Amino acid sequence: MSAPALYRDIVLEHHRAPRNHGALAGHTHAADGVNALCGDSLRLELRLDAGRIAEYRFRGECCAICTATASLLGERVLGLDAAALAPLQQAFEALLRGEAAAPGLGGLAALGELARYPARRKCAQLAWATLSAALAGQARTTTEKDPA
Amino acid sequence: MSAPALYRDIVLEHHRAPRNHGALAGHTHAADGVNALCGDSLRLELRLDAGRIAEYRFRGECCAICTATASLLGERVLGLDAAALAPLQQAFEALLRGEAAAPGLGGLAALGELARYPARRKCAQLAWATLSAALAGQARTTTEKDPA
Amino acid sequence: MSGAFDPELWRRDFPVLKRQVHGKPLVYFDNANTAQKPQVVIDAVEGYYRDYTANVARAVHSLGEQATAAYEGARDKLARFLNAGSRDQLVFTSGTTQAINLVAYSYALPRLQPGDEILVTQMEHHANIVPWQLVAARTGATVKAAPITPEGELMLDRFEAMLTPAVKLAAVAHVSNVIGTVNPVAQIARLCRSRGVPLLVDGSQACPHQRVDLQAIGCDFYAMTGHKLFGPTGTGALWARREHLQAMPPFFGGGEMIRTVSFDGTVFADPPHKFEAGTPNIAGFIGLGAAVDYIEGIGLERIQAYESELLAYATDALLGVPGLRLFGRAAHKAAVLSFLVEGVHAHDLATLLDHEGVAVRSGHHCAHPLMQFFGVPATARASLAFYNTREEVDAFVRALDKVRKLLA
Amino acid sequence: MSGAFDPELWRRDFPVLKRQVHGKPLVYFDNANTAQKPQVVIDAVEGYYRDYTANVARAVHSLGEQATAAYEGARDKLARFLNAGSRDQLVFTSGTTQAINLVAYSYALPRLQPGDEILVTQMEHHANIVPWQLVAARTGATVKAAPITPEGELMLDRFEAMLTPAVKLAAVAHVSNVIGTVNPVAQIARLCRSRGVPLLVDGSQACPHQRVDLQAIGCDFYAMTGHKLFGPTGTGALWARREHLQAMPPFFGGGEMIRTVSFDGTVFADPPHKFEAGTPNIAGFIGLGAAVDYIEGIGLERIQAYESELLAYATDALLGVPGLRLFGRAAHKAAVLSFLVEGVHAHDLATLLDHEGVAVRSGHHCAHPLMQFFGVPATARASLAFYNTREEVDAFVRALDKVRKLLA
Numbered sequence A, B: 001m002s003a004p005a006l007y008r009d010i011v012l013e014h015h016r017a018p019r020n021h022g023a024l025a026g027h028t029h030a031a032d033g034v035n036a037l038c039g040d041s042l043r044l045e046l047r048l049d050a051g052r053i054a055e056y057r058f059r060g061e062c063c064a065i066c067t068a069t070a071s072l073l074g075e076r077v078l079g080l081d082a083a084a085l086a087p088l089q090q091a092f093e094a095l096l097r098g099e100a101a102a103p104g105l106g107g108l109a110a111l112g113e114l115a116r117y118p119a120r121r122k123c124a125q126l127a128w129a130t131l132s133a134a135l136a137g138q139a140r141t142t143t144e145k146d147p148a
Numbered sequence C, D: 001m002s003g004a005f006d007p008e009l010w011r012r013d014f015p016v017l018k019r020q021v022h023g024k025p026l027v028y029f030d031n032a033n034t035a036q037k038p039q040v041v042i043d044a045v046e047g048y049y050r051d052y053t054a055n056v057a058r059a060v061h062s063l064g065e066q067a068t069a070a071y072e073g074a075r076d077k078l079a080r081f082l083n084a085g086s087r088d089q090l091v092f093t094s095g096t097t098q099a100i101n102l103v104a105y106s107y108a109l110p111r112l113q114p115g116d117e118i119l120v121t122q123m124e125h126h127a128n129i130v131p132w133q134l135v136a137a138r139t140g141a142t143v144k145a146a147p148i149t150p151e152g153e154l155m156l157d158r159f160e161a162m163l164t165p166a167v168k169l170a171a172v173a174h175v176s177n178v179i180g181t182v183n184p185v186a187q188i189a190r191l192c193r194s195r196g197v198p199l200l201v202d203g204s205q206a207c208p209h210q211r212v213d214l215q216a217i218g219c220d221f222y223a224m225t226g227h228k229l230f231g232p233t234g235t236g237a238l239w240a241r242r243e244h245l246q247a248m249p250p251f252f253g254g255g256e257m258i259r260t261v262s263f264d265g266t267v268f269a270d271p272p273h274k275f276e277a278g279t280p281n282i283a284g285f286i287g288l289g290a291a292v293d294y295i296e297g298i299g300l301e302r303i304q305a306y307e308s309e310l311l312a313y314a315t316d317a318l319l320g321v322p323g324l325r326l327f328g329r330a331a332h333k334a335a336v337l338s339f340l341v342e343g344v345h346a347h348d349l350a351t352l353l354d355h356e357g358v359a360v361r362s363g364h365h366c367a368h369p370l371m372q373f374f375g376v377p378a379t380a381r382a383s384l385a386f387y388n389t390r391e392e393v394d395a396f397v398r399a400l401d402k403v404r405k406l407l408a
């Protein structure tokens, strides 16, 4: 099977060998993200150090898109100031809507194909939502927003 | 306007000059029939003599089909034994379903066109229903059976 | 302006209008009952069944995504059409009847207390009376009706006086389906707001004939029907203020209106999906989206201008028919003409007009209280649309004349 | 027998089946979600819109009579199809969801008392759980679920033991939409009758695949959906015993469900119209009538025989896929196959199969409690119909293999 563009090599690679996978002892922030509609569930644990994301670990029962996003997201945000995430998330949402990838997105740009898969977007949004929740001190979040 | 067959001469004639129209002082049986769906309402008064319909009078706010039926029905049943009406009513119902007119129907056969006007059948059935109600000692009846 | 509006142009889009009835060209004057459908609507329905039949919101396969996009796209179109504020405030229903019942069961039923009142008007359709009676009967509330003038206009001062503290909900037709009266719903909404009474507007007869701007009206609930808006049967919508939709418990239980279900407890979805359990009328709503596009392509302002000229023409013509009584002479009126001809019953009128090709409705028009007000059991009703013409009005009046001569 | 059944013959009647998806011929295996429509159904819908669009039961003109005859004719057809006893026992609804909610609101809600119970099963669709939860929450009743075996069969002895005096209603799927289990509904109905417990059967998934004989089943209520029976969206029906329909108060208020309305009191129509307020989905039901004719033309017995062969073939083929787990192995089973492939999430399966032209559904299938029973958040599901073929099953398995190699 030639992989459809949504499952391009980088996505498959992060699905098979996710970076920053596992639990994080001594985390300062954490959240669970679930999407019962899809059946994705994600656990994210972070250690912040003076406002910066010093460590990032995730695990869960997720589809390939969700896993790859969580993995690519970790790579991208490690070392960033938590306050700097909002514009990045906006750029990612624009990508999902079909706009060209902003340069700052890094590896996350590989998920641009999702613009053509509206039903799968929440799979990628779950990692983001869980990150936001963890940073906001919410223990749980969901991307079960209704179809739009 | 050439009258459509439903409004054939005999029907129009009985609509314009209904027989046995009015009130009946000293009636032994009476009933009100209404059909709020159509807006027909009929008052029927009878005098029975030894089981026979000796007098028959009707009045009301009715459409031409209803008036003509009540008038033709009166002509047909005057003098009849009330117990003999059931087969006549069955023959009339068969007529409304599109079967050939039984010879016993007399002038009522003129209403056979109603087979092609399902929405108008209740207009003719109201006179029959009111007659049955009066004979059964019911004060009120209706042909608001649901469309079938 | 009306020189620019050529109904013949639009008639071509409606296959039924080419039809004959009893050998005569069809004159379809029963638009308030249900409207005819333009080819683009028929094509949209057919296109879904032919090319991408799939359920919505449940499938990640291509057909499912295509169906979902078209179905939810129809919601966007309708939201723009009605100036709904947000697409999430539009709940799809099977029609106005379901929309009003949704408010009755999910909004009114849990709130009503013995002694509470619901205020309607004397000119309402049964769909805007009976649901309130049903929930009133269960709660000990009562339904009362504001009176109308002999011309068929709502007595606004009386309505205002009846807005007592006991009134917990008011429900008013935007346009009467029997006599065409256009009620001043924005003004009524202001009255209700100032008394803290939520207002439902029954918009079934308004949407096809005038621009409906929900932001400008300012009501709490607005119910509409798709099949009268040149769309498919089995479609309609309830619009509501966001805070009501948030606060109301769900109505139907089932698929698509939940987040999670377990026997320990169930979490519901956000509006509008909270109120849309089960598989919706997907083909119908896709067709409704096409109907909205079609109407927008003509322009409701032009439709309204043309129809009010046609109404004036038809009113004059009818008043020339001897023995004809016209019901409803509101100053602000849609193109609906209820009438009777002396000595002729409404049903005979409708049957005999049909023999001349003219389709009008006869009966109580699901508005018994209004019939009682006029003191008649039934009327005949001619209700016009933008694809009707003066020539059709002429044919109608000629046919009326024949009927009158035959029967009266 | 199956030599006589040539699916290729029937495939021609379904325009969608000629379609390609991502450049591959469409293999539509999402029939339990919604079924494809034969041309005769599409034509019936289009014919109404093109030739005789009119409202039903309200008009005496020709279009109205034609529409009413076609609409009520569909009721006759469906009544015969289900051996309903009488056409008056069939209430048209927008689908199974509305049918079950009608029973919940009009039958259960007025009867339930604190402490009462409603008995369902672990394999129900949300449409047969959430309505009962909603009315239970309002009345102080509770909903309990009879367990199933690991094979996905209802534990009948446990069901029987749970039929305690507190149980005021039982509600059971005829066929599971997730695992295809065919429940012994006639036997369940006997159990319920002997305890005096009314039984509702959710027939959504049964009607398209086997002969449903309501007289033989002996339940109290039966709910079905038209769009899964190759008919239009927005159609369905509730069948009920006559005494229930007589005793139940109306549900929706509005036009067509009344005799007379006044502010002093309203008199309701007889069933089924008592429960059919407002303008129905006329085009939809006319299409459903055509769907019933179409299915009768093939014969449900032949359909069932063919589908069970196809199920055996598909089951064998799937069990040959390494790492594949099949959910539900009931002895009596319809052609529905829920599965997961080790290391592959259901959603990735569905997306990648779609790229090979194969439409399956992934998710919880509106059956969270059943997912919880199997301990998985979601499955992929292939659900077959009589127009599916062995060649399609082969293509599906080849596609599965590719997906597995790509992801696992």
Ligand SMILES: Cc1ncc(COP(=O)(O)O)c(C=O)c1O
Pocket: C255, C277, C278, C279, C280, D032, D033, D094, D095, D096, D097, D098, D125, D127, D128, D173, D175, D176, D177, D202, D204, D205, D225, D226, D227, D236, D366
């Ligand atoms: C078993 C079962 N019950 C109920 C439903 C709900 O049917 P509908 O969505 O047509 O109302 C479905 C279909 O999704 C089903 O499979």
Ligand SMILES: Cc1ncc(COP(=O)(O)O)c(C=O)c1O
Pocket: C032, C033, C094, C095, C096, C097, C098, C125, C127, C128, C173, C175, C176, C177, C202, C204, C205, C225, C226, C227, C236, C366, D255, D277, D278, D279, D280
């Ligand atoms: C004013 C009014 N309200 C409500 C309705 C009911 O609409 P529907 O039958 O589409 O539910 C109608 C149409 O018959 C109407 O004219």
